[in-house]
Amino acid sequence: MINERIAKLINDQMNFEVESAYLYFAMAADLDCRDLDGFSNWMKIQGQEELQHVTRFYTYLVEREGRPFFTGMPAPQKEWESPLSIFQAALVHERKVTDRINKIITAAHEEGDHATVNYVNWFINEQIEEEANVKTVIAQLKLIQDSGQGMFMLNKELAARQLTVPPAQTQ
Numbered sequence: 522m523i524n525e526r527i528a529k530l531i532n533d534q535m536n537f538e539v540e541s542a543y544l545y546f547a548m549a550a551d552l553d554c555r556d557l558d559g560f561s562n563w564m565k566i567q568g569q570e571e572l573q574h575v576t577r578f579y580t581y582l583v584e585r586e587g588r589p590f591f592t593g594m595p596a597p598q599k600e601w602e603s604p605l606s607i608f609q610a611a612l613v614h615e616r617k618v619t620d621r622i623n624k625i626i627t628a629a630h631e632e633g634d635h636a637t638v639n640y641v642n643w644f645i646n647e648q649i650e651e652e653a654n655v656k657t658v659i660a661q662l663k664l665i666q667d668s669g670q671g672m673f674m675l676n677k678e679l680a681a682r683q684l685t686v687p688p689a690q691t692q
């Protein structure tokens with residue numbers, strides 16, 4: 522059975538993953554307003570991935586005889602200055618997530634909770650990927666600057682991103 526301290530950290534993270542999804546859907550809406558449907562597709566998939574993370578933490582709590590509780594959350598920002606500032610804000614957010622994941626694992630070590638260390642380790646690799654993916658888009662946006670042709674091409678490229686569903690037993 523999971524101890525109270527770790528259960529709270531996992532539950533907080535589950536709620537933070539909902540908040541992440543919320544933020545990315547708000548960013549997708551801003552991108553759609555700019556007629557950047559490919560950029561918006563990328564961000565919506567990012568949001569859907571966050572919902573998969575919610576399910577991971579939820580499932581883990583239940584399996585360890587914990588209980589998921591959903592809390593309220595602040596409304597996300599509505600508008601950003603530019604597509605670049607959206608992706609820069611996404612990177613700041615992902616770094617915050619990485620920091621939180623590290624703190625959960627540190628706490629799990631302190632509590633001798635090897636099951637949590639093992640389970641949450643999946644998120645260590647996931648966060649490396651998450652940060653790298655956002656950084657790639659930022660680098661491309663910086664290369665293009667304000668070129669319409671560049672934006673057209675990148676929008677097309679980001680339209681191709683698809684949601685990958687992880688195997689059921691690890692979801």
Ligand SMILES: [Fe+2]
Nearest residue numbers: 538541571574
């Ligand atoms: Fe996440």
Ligand SMILES: [Fe+2]
Nearest residue numbers: 541571615651
């Ligand atoms: Fe993420």
